[in-house]
Structures are given as C-alpha cells and as structure tokens.
Amino acid sequence: MKIKLFLTTIILTVLLYIATSYFFVNYTSSNLVESAKNAVSQSVSIYSRISEADKFDKIHKVESIAKNAKLIEALDPAKWEEVSEEVLSAFANEAIENDGKAKEGEVKRTELSPNAKAFVDKIETEMNVINQIYDYSDTIFVADTKGNIIAKNLDGIFKGVNLSNEKLFQAVMRGTANRDVMKIKGKTYLVSAAPIADKGNIIGIYFSADNVDSEAAKHAVASLYDESIFGNQQSKFYFGFFDKTSLLGSTLPTQLHESFKKFIKGNQDLIAKIDEENTKRHDMEIVLNGETFFASVSRHPSMSDNEDLFYLSLVSRDKLLEPLTAKRGTFTIVAVFLLIISLVLLYIFDEQNGRPVNKFMEGMLEIINGNIKFRFNNDAKGVEGNLNQNANMMIATILGERMPDKDKPTSIKK
Numbered sequence: 001m002k003i004k005l006f007l008t009t010i011i012l013t014v015l016l017y018i019a020t021s022y023f024f025v026n027y028t029s030s031n032l033v034e035s036a037k038n039a040v041s042q043s044v045s046i047y048s049r050i051s052e053a054d055k056f057d058k059i060h061k062v063e064s065i066a067k068n069a070k071l072i073e074a075l076d077p078a079k080w081e082e083v084s085e086e087v088l089s090a091f092a093n094e095a096i097e098n099d100g101k102a103k104e105g106e107v108k109r110t111e112l113s114p115n116a117k118a119f120v121d122k123i124e125t126e127m128n129v130i131n132q133i134y135d136y137s138d139t140i141f142v143a144d145t146k147g148n149i150i151a152k153n154l155d156g157i158f159k160g161v162n163l164s165n166e167k168l169f170q171a172v173m174r175g176t177a178n179r180d181v182m183k184i185k186g187k188t189y190l191v192s193a194a195p196i197a198d199k200g201n202i203i204g205i206y207f208s209a210d211n212v213d214s215e216a217a218k219h220a221v222a223s224l225y226d227e228s229i230f231g232n233q234q235s236k237f238y239f240g241f242f243d244k245t246s247l248l249g250s251t252l253p254t255q256l257h258e259s260f261k262k263f264i265k266g267n268q269d270l271i272a273k274i275d276e277e278n279t280k281r282h283d284m285e286i287v288l289n290g291e292t293f294f295a296s297v298s299r300h301p302s303m304s305d306n307e308d309l310f311y312l313s314l315v316s317r318d319k320l321l322e323p324l325t326a327k328r329g330t331f332t333i334v335a336v337f338l339l340i341i342s343l344v345l346l347y348i349f350d351e352q353n354g355r356p357v358n359k360f361m362e363g364m365l366e367i368i369n370g371n372i373k374f375r376f377n378n379d380a381k382g383v384e385g386n387l388n389q390n391a392n393m394m395i396a397t398i399l400g401e402r403m404p405d406k407d408k409p410t411s412i413k414k
Contacts, residue, residue, distance in 0.1 A: 356384035
C-alpha cells in the first residue's frame with residue numbers, strides 16, 4: 001500500500017511538471033517565436049515605408065537648397081567655362097595622388113591660377129555654409145552639367161570623380177529632383193539630387209549624400225525600435241545594410257558582423273534571387289557563429305541594376321528564448337523539491353495512521369499464538385481505542401466471559 005502511494009505521488013508530480021512545462025514554457029515559447037518572426041518581417045516593411053517618406057523629405061530639401069541664390073551665383077557657368085579645364089586637370093592630378101597611384105615625381109600638384117582658385121574657393125565656401133546651416137547630411141557636393149564633381153564641403157575626396165554614367169545624374173539632368181543608391185570611391189551612399197537652374201537653364205546639380213554604414217544601421221534601429229515587440233531587450237534585435245558582395249554596416253556585434261560577411265559570400269544564389277525579385281520581402285532562418293536568427297531581407301529600390309542595396313533585419317532566436325530555458329530549469333528544481341516534500345509528508349502521514357493498526361495486529365498475533373489471556377488496552381484513544389474495545393468484546397464473547405459494564409462498548413465503533 002505504501003509503495004502504491006509513493007508511486008502515485010511520483011506519477012502525479014511528473015504529470016504536473018509536464019503540464020506546467022508544456023503550457024507555460026512551450027506555449028509561451030511558441031507565441032514568442034511567432035511574434036518575433038512577425039516583428040522582424042514587419043520591421044523591414046516599416047523601414048521601407050520610412051525610407052520612402054525620408055526620400056520625399058530629402059528631395060524637397062535639395063530642391064530648396066538648389067534654388068539658393070548664392071549657390072547659383074557661385075556656380076557661374078561663364079566663369080566655370082573659363083577655368084573648368086584647369087580646375088579639372090588639377091583635381092585629376094590630386095585624385096591620383098590621394099589614391100596613392102602616382103609614382104614619386106610622376107605627378108606634381110598644380111597651383112591654380114587666381115581666377116580658378118577664386119571660383120573654387122567661392123563655391124566651396126558656399127557649400128560649407130550650406131552644410132552648417134541647411135543640410136546636415138554626411139556629405140554634399142556639386143557637379144557640372146557634364147557630371148564632374150567640382151565642389152564638396154570640408155574635404156576633397158571626390159575630386160576627379162565623374163557621375164555622367166550614373167542613372168541619378170541622368171534623371172536629374174532632365175529637370176527633376178530624385179534620390180537613389182550610388183557608389184562613389186568604394187563607398188555606398190543614399191544620394192538626393194536636384195538641378196541648379198539659372199534663368200530656366202540647368203547649370204549644375206546639387207547632391208546631398210548619406211553614408212550607408214553602421215551608423216545608418218543604428219539610426220534605423222532607433223526609428224524601428226518603438227515598433228518592435230522586444231520590450232527592454234533591444235540587444236536581441238539587429239539591423240544592417242549589405243550589397244551583393246559585402247556587408248556595408250550593421251548593429252551586429254563584431255563576431256556576428258564578420259560571420260554575416262561570410263554568409264553573403266556563401267549564399268550568392270539566394271542574394272541573386274532576392275535581387276531579381278526587387279523589393280519583395282524574404283523571411284528566413286539563418287545561423288551566424290553557431291547562433292540561430294530569424295531574418296528578413298528586402299532590396300532597396302534603385303534606378304540602376306548595378307547599384308544594389310539590401311536591408312537586413314535580425315533577431316536572435318537563441319537569446320530570445322534564453323529566459324524561458326532558464327525558467328524550465330527552475331520548474332525542474334521546484335518539481336523535485338515538491339516531490340521530496342510530498343514523499344516525506346506521505347511517509348509521516350502513513351506512520352501516524354498505520355501505527356494503531358500495526359499495534360492491533362501485534363496483539364492479534366499474541367492471541368493467534370495461544371495467549372488467550374491477552375487483552376487489548378481499552379484506555380487507548382482514537383482508532384486504536386475503537387479497535388481494542390471491539391476486539392476485547394469479541395474475545396470475551398468467544399470465551400464466554402462477562403465483561404465489566406464500564407468496558408462494554410455501547411455500539412460497535414467503525
């Protein structure tokens with residue numbers, strides 16, 4: 001009987017543990033995983049909408065700046081025509097020197113003539129003013145109608161660059177401001193551009209560019225974070241930008257950042273498929289550095305087939321479920337503790353209730369073994385007392401003895 005009770009207690013405790021684990025841990029885990037997948041997918045869609053809204057804001061801004069009277073005055077087409085050959089030649093030599101392609105003594109820095117220097121200084125001064133007051137983008141620059149970059153704020157890393165083959169340049173030269181992905185000097189930018197016109201004639205183009213890098217990814221996360229489901233656990237959510245061959249920037253930790261670079265190189269077929277389907281969203285699970293992530297990828301719209309840019313949104317499945325895994329361990333400890341307590345209480349209960357019966361059985365053995373003078377203690381209390389009084393009455397009846405009236409039970413106690 002005791003073994004059956006112990007086994008029953010163990011089985012009930014195990015069933016309680018399984019039920020609690022399934023309904024709390026597994027059910028919660030399933031809901032959390034589904035919500036995380038939806039949030040990752042939605043974050044890419046939301047960022048696409050944010051980017052589209054930002055595009056129109058940027059276009060409106062560059063259109064306004066391109067109408068700046070001082071900028072138009074600085075970009076005097078007649079003066080530029082006079083000095084363009086000299087300036088572009090000097091810029092080309094400087095670009096070769098800056099890129100480290102020139103051999104010692106092969107290229108000498110050209111000193112600009114007073115007129116050429118005055119033209120360049122005037123337009124670059126105006127660009128710096130615009131950057132400080134009107135346009136806080138990472139870089140701003142101006143190109144002439146042939147696509148030559150002739151002025152940039154602060155530094156001169158774009159000197160010698162020609163944009164005439166860029167789809168964005170060609171579109172804006174037709175008279176309409178626009179925004180597109182553009183690669184310049186090995187870096188990827190989101191570039192907004194507007195025509196600079198004087199008396200109805202386009203005399204140049206104003207460009208405003210933002211780097212697509214890890215800082216841009218951090219800014220994207222900040223704009224998406226309120227839309228996510230992750231409460232105060234923002235560290236589980238990552239965002240990034242990449243092209244067909246490289247990771248441009250992300251909020252991933254260093255090891256995961258490097259691991260995703262390898263993922264890009266090893267999954268060119270997948271990236272080609274995403275590229276072919278344009279802005280369609282792709283949801284998937286990927287493994288980076290041994291960690292499983294829910295991921296969603298979409299292509300940024302671009303005028304050119306070559307200027308590719310993809311958004312990437314990730315959430316760590318492993319880190320998301322870590323608290324539940326820890327709680328599963330807590331449930332196990334609690335279940336074992338409850339099992340031990342239950343067995344101890346069962347043992348104590350069994351001992352307390354079984355002792356009178358065991359004592360009664362010992363007395364019955366005395367009688368069975370021939371000790372007909374043995375009598376049970378009528379003064380015992382509770383169950384033991386009831387058994388003893390009924391047994392003494394039965395013995396007296398069998399032996400034909402007369403029991404004292406005070407020892408006779410008024411009724412058989414059950």
